[in-house]
Amino acid sequence: MTGIQRQAGLNQLEFSMALVLLALIWLAALNRLHELQEIGEKTAVEMTIRNIQSGLRWETSERIITGREASIVELAGSNPVRWLEKPPDGYLGEFSAPPEKFSPGNWYFDTLHRELRYLPVLSRNLECRQCEQSAGEMVLSWRIARVGNPMFGPGDGVRVVVVTPYRWF
DSSP, X not given: OOSOOOOOXXXXXXXXXXXXXXXXXXXXXXXXXXXXXXXXHHHHHHHHHHHHHHHHHHHHHHHHHTTOGGGXXXXXXXXXXXXXXXXXXXXXXXXSSOOTTOOTTOEEXXXXXXXXXXXXXOOTTEEOSSXXXXXXXXXXXXXXXXXXXXXXXXXXXXXXXXSSOOEEX
């Protein structure tokens, strides 16, 4: 055999470069997966609030149909979960202070402040300057409040309102 024989396979530099490239691809995929999970959580929270609003409209309509318009204002401050067919996943119940099991992904109704509260699991893309903190995490809050409604007269309607304005994405 004459001349230089070429080594078959990858040399150490090529192998290192391949590992770095695979690690970067894996990191990018993991980051995107985390972002998609947060988008999914945001969507689930927003759908829960929309479902509560729909249930509240249903209850309001039923009271109008049965001639109990005056009782609509009594809905203000009530537990919004009452207007869902079933409580959202992670709903712990009604408490006057955060329950011991209030961890990310859980909801509870604060009977003292009359607010529905949620502690997000993922909050990298969540901005909330007025949010209450629970173990260093932001807590989102909503309540059923009286609002003016021309159909009933001033201050005679109710709707779900955000107590802690936030921006998620």
